[in-house]
Amino acid sequence: MSPLAALPAMLAAVTAEPAVEPLAQAATGGLVGSLSSYMVVSGVLFVLGVATILTRRNALYVLMGTELILNAANINFVAFARFGGHGIDGQMMALVVVMLAAAEAAVALAIVLRIFHDFGSIDITRTDSLRD
Amino acid sequence: MTPELMAQIGALAPEISLTVAIVLTVIADLVFGARGRNLVGALGVAGVAVALWHLADPAGTHPERVFGLLQFDGFARFFRALIISGTGVVILHAVVFRGMENVSRNEFVPMLLGTALGGSLLVSTDHLLMLLLSLELLSLNSYLLAGWQRKERRSSEAALKYLVYGALASAIMVFGFSLFFGLAGDLHLSVIGAGVAEAWAGGDGSRFVVIMATALVLVGFGFKIAAFPFHFWAPDVYEGSPTPVTTFLAVSSKAAGFGMLVRFVDGVFLGDAFVGEWMKGLGHVIAVLSAVTMTYGNVTAVLQRNVKRLLAYSSIAHAGYLLMGVAVMTSSVGVDSGLDALMFYLATYYLATLGAFGCVMAIANRFGAEDLDDYQGLGWSTPFIGAMLVLFLVSLTGLPPTAGFVGKLMLFQATIDAGLYWLAVVGALNAVVSLFYYFKIARALYLRGDTEFVAGLSSRGIFPFLAHASVLALGLATVWYGLGFDGLAEWVRSSLL
Numbered sequence: 001m002s003p004l005a006a007l008p009a010m011l012a013a014v015t016a017e018p019a020v021e022p023l024a025q026a027a028t029g030g031l032v033g034s035l036s037s038y039m040v041v042s043g044v045l046f047v048l049g050v051a052t053i054l055t056r057r058n059a060l061y062v063l064m065g066t067e068l069i070l071n072a073a074n075i076n077f078v079a080f081a082r083f084g085g086h087g088i089d090g091q092m093m094a095l096v097v098v099m100l101a102a103a104e105a106a107v108a109l110a111i112v113l114r115i116f117h118d119f120g121s122i123d124i125t126r127t128d129s130l131r132d
Numbered sequence: 133m134t135p136e137l138m139a140q141i142g143a144l145a146p147e148i149s150l151t152v153a154i155v156l157t158v159i160a161d162l163v164f165g166a167r168g169r170n171l172v173g174a175l176g177v178a179g180v181a182v183a184l185w186h187l188a189d190p191a192g193t194h195p196e197r198v199f200g201l202l203q204f205d206g207f208a209r210f211f212r213a214l215i216i217s218g219t220g221v222v223i224l225h226a227v228v229f230r231g232m233e234n235v236s237r238n239e240f241v242p243m244l245l246g247t248a249l250g251g252s253l254l255v256s257t258d259h260l261l262m263l264l265l266s267l268e269l270l271s272l273n274s275y276l277l278a279g280w281q282r283k284e285r286r287s288s289e290a291a292l293k294y295l296v297y298g299a300l301a302s303a304i305m306v307f308g309f310s311l312f313f314g315l316a317g318d319l320h321l322s323v324i325g326a327g328v329a330e331a332w333a334g335g336d337g338s339r340f341v342v343i344m345a346t347a348l349v350l351v352g353f354g355f356k357i358a359a360f361p362f363h364f365w366a367p368d369v370y371e372g373s374p375t376p377v378t379t380f381l382a383v384s385s386k387a388a389g390f391g392m393l394v395r396f397v398d399g400v401f402l403g404d405a406f407v408g409e410w411m412k413g414l415g416h417v418i419a420v421l422s423a424v425t426m427t428y429g430n431v432t433a434v435l436q437r438n439v440k441r442l443l444a445y446s447s448i449a450h451a452g453y454l455l456m457g458v459a460v461m462t463s464s465v466g467v468d469s470g471l472d473a474l475m476f477y478l479a480t481y482y483l484a485t486l487g488a489f490g491c492v493m494a495i496a497n498r499f500g501a502e503d504l505d506d507y508q509g510l511g512w513s514t515p516f517i518g519a520m521l522v523l524f525l526v527s528l529t530g531l532p533p534t535a536g537f538v539g540k541l542m543l544f545q546a547t548i549d550a551g552l553y554w555l556a557v558v559g560a561l562n563a564v565v566s567l568f569y570y571f572k573i574a575r576a577l578y579l580r581g582d583t584e585f586v587a588g589l590s591s592r593g594i595f596p597f598l599a600h601a602s603v604l605a606l607g608l609a610t611v612w613y614g615l616g617f618d619g620l621a622e623w624v625r626s627s628l629l
Contacts, residue, residue: 042310046307049303053300059292059296062296062300063296063299065300066299066300066303067303069300069303069304069306069307070303070306070307072307072310073303073306073307073309073310074310076307076310076311076313076314077310077313080310080313080314080317081313084314084317086317086318089261089313089318089319090313092261093260093261093264093309093310093313093319096261096264096265097264097306100264100265100268103268103272104268104272104299107272107275107276107295108295108299110276111275111276111279111288111291111292111295112292114279114282114288114291115288115289115292117288118285118288118289119285119288119289124292124293124296127288127289127292127293128289129285129286129289129372130286130289130290130293130367130368130371130372131368
C-alpha cells in the first residue's frame with residue numbers, strides 16, 4: 001500500500017471531533033479544556049512576549065513581542081467571557097484589540113522605515129543621538 | 133431616530149466639531165495643497181473654538197450618560213476644556229514654527245485634532261473598551277507627530293522611542309485589563325470595582341491576581357503621565373520632537389493621562405465596597421512613586437543644558453506633584469480633598485507649561501537657540517518673550533504672585549490634612565531644588581552675554597500675532613489666578629467626580 005493511500009484516513013482522524021465528555025462540551029459551547037489551560041497558554045505567551053522584548057535589539061522583534069502580549073490578553077478576554085458566561089463583552093474587546101494591533105503595526109512600520117533611512121539600521125541601541 | 137438618541141448625540145457636540153474640523157482640514161489640504169497652509173491652520177483653530185463653545189454650553193440640556201460608554205460629567209468637562217484648548221494653542225504654535233518649514237503642516241493639523249479627540253473621549257469614558265480605543269487614538273497619532281520633522285534624525289529617533297515604549301506599555305496595560313475582566317466579568321469601571329472588592333475578600337489566590345492586574349495597569353498609566361519608573365522615554369521624546377508636539381505631550385497628553393488615571397482609581401478602587409488594608413497599601417505605593425518621581429525629575433533637571441530637555445525633566449517632576457493629589461485621594465480624608473488640589477494644580481501647570489513652551493518656541497524661531505549656552509542675554513533682545521518666560525518659570529517654581537504658588541499651597545495643604553507629612557516635606561524640598569534650575573534659565577536670559585535690542589515681532593501676519601497673543605493671555609491668566617483664584621477654585625470644586 002502506498003503512503004498516499006493512508007492519507008484520507010489520517011486526515012479523517014485529525015479532523016474528527018475531539019473526544020470530550022458531551023456534558024462539558026455542552027456547557028462551554030464547543031470550547032474544549034478548562035479555563036486554567038487557557039490561562040496557562042496566555043501566561044506562556046505573555047512571558048514569551050516580555051522575553052522577546054528584553055532580549056532582542058531589533059525594533060521589529062520588539063514590536064512582535066508586544067503583539068504576543070496583546071494576543072495573550074486576547075486569549076484571556078475570550079476565555080473569561082466563554083467560561084464565565086458574561087455575554088460577548090470579552091469577544092468584542094478581543095476584536096477591538098486585534099484591530100488596534102493592526103493600526104499600530106501600520107504606524108510602527110512607517111516609523112521603522114524612517115529609522116532605517118536615517119540611521120541605516122533598525123537596532124534600537126544604535127539610535128542614540130538623544131541622550132543625557 | 134428617537135429623541136433620546138438625538139439628545140445623546142447632542143452631548144457629543146464638542147467631539148463632533150473636532151471631527152468635522154478634521155474632515156475639513158483634510159479637504160482643504162487636498163484642494164489647496166501647500167498654498168492652503170494658513171487656511172488649514174485657521175480651520176483647525178476654528179474647529180477648536182466651536183468645540184469649546186459647545187463645551188461651555190450652559191443650558192445643561194444634554195444627558196450625562198451617552199451610549200452606556202461615556203460619562204459627560206463636570207469632571208469630563210474640566211479635562212476636555214484643558215485638552216481641547218491646549219490643542220488650539222499648539223495649532224497656533226505649529227503654524228508659525230520655523231522648524232517645520234520644510235515639511236507639510238497641512239496633515240499635521242488634522243492629526244493634532246485627532247489626538248485632541250482621543251484625549252477628550254479618554255477622560256469621559258468609564259468603560260475599558262472605550263478607554264482603550266480612545267487611548268490608542270491619542271497615542272498612535274502622537275507617535276507619528278513626534279517624528280514629523282522629516283529632515284531631522286532626532287525627530288525620527290524620538291518617534292521610534294515613543295512608539296516602542298508606548299506600544300509595550302499599552303500592551304501590558306491591556307493584559308492587566310484582561311485580568312480585571314476575568315475578576316469582574318464586565319468592562320464597566322464601577323462593576324469592576326465591585327468584582328475586585330469581592331475578589332479581595334476571596335483569599336490569597338485572588339488577592340494575588342488583584343495586585344498583579346493593578347500593577348500591570350499602573351504601568352500603562354505611569355507611562356502616559358511619565359511617572360518614575362516609566363518616565364525614561366520622556367526626555368528623549370520631548371527633546372527630539374518638534375516643539376509644538378513637545379508642548380502637546382507636556383500639556384494635553386499629560387492632562388488626558390491624569391484624567392484617565394483618576395477616573396480609573398476612583399471607579400475601581402474607591403467604590404463603597406473598598407476600604408481597609410488594600411487601599412492603604414495602594415496609597416503608600418502611590419505616595420512613594422510620587423516622591424521618587426518629583427525628586428528624580430528635579431535633581432536630573434539641574435544637570436541639563438538643552439532647554440526642552442530641562443522642561444521635560446521638569447514635567448516629570450510636576451507629574452510627581454500631581455501624584456501627591458492621587459495619594460491624598462486614596463487616604464482617609466476622602467476623594468474630594470485630593471482631587472480638588474490635583475485639578476487646581478493641573479490647571480496652573482497647564483497655564484505655565486503652555487506659556488513656557490510658547491516662549492521657548494518663539495526664541496527658537498527667532499534666534500535658533502535651544503541650549504542654555506545660546507540663551508545668553510536674549511532677554512534683553514526680546515523683552516516681551518523674555519519677561520513672559522521668567523513669569524512662567526516663577527509659576528512653575530511655585531512663587532507668589534502666580535497661580536503656581538496657589539496650586540502648590542493647596543496641594544501641600546491637602547497632603548498635610550491627609551497626614552502625609554513626610555510627602556509634604558519632600559514636596560517642599562523639591563520646590564527649592566526646582567528654583568535652582570528654573571533660575572538658571574532666567575539668569576542666562578538676563579545676567580550674561582551681549583545685549584542687543586531687536587524691536588518688534590519676529591514676523592508679520594495674523595498667526596505670529598495670535599501666537600504672541602496666546603502667550604500674553606496665558607501670562608495674564610497666570611498672574612490673575614495667582615492674585616484672585618476664587619473663580620478657578622470654584623470651577624474646580626464644581627467639577628469633582
